[in-house]
Amino acid sequence: MQPKVAIIMGSKSDWDTMKLATEILDELQVPHHVEVVSAHRTPDKLFSFSSGAVDAGYQVIIAGAGGAAHLPGMVASKTRLPVLGVPVQSKALNGMDSLLSIVQMPKGIAVGTLAIGSAGAFNAGLMAAQMLANTDAELAHRLEAFRKAQTDTILENPDPREV
């Protein structure tokens, strides 16, 4: 099936973080494409990927990058598709550099910025699924089941001393 979600990242070193987005999409049975694309290191590829993303059939793009994380904003500048930005936790500045590079977009070009690190990557995958569920009743059903299971797990064992 043609993937509707593209997950791109600035480097293979981002995979440990970005794989969380793939895990929730796998769980929700949402096909997705994964690829390294860097605004800094592969600028021509960034342009061709972003400008061809609609024709490629994608509906949402998740872009993760660390440090001077210009990737999500640059992708957003070349496509009308919604871009979810994941700030990868950097070693030098703990991801604060990544977050600030992604979140403070100029008015007129939007990036939806998630939390720093793995939780942000997971939630980016979840949010992409939630977007697609607006026009996919079966996916909406799987999302409801995911949320119910999450809630039930907490309600069934609320004692913090028990694992």
Ligand SMILES: Nc1c(C(=O)O)ncn1[C@@H]1O[C@H](COP(=O)(O)O)[C@@H](O)[C@H]1O
């Ligand atoms: N921020 C960007 C971009 C970009 O924004 O285009 N390309 C790579 N990077 C980031 O550089 C960090 C270090 O990369 P290496 O580990 O390959 O040196 C990664 O977190 C990557 O996302």
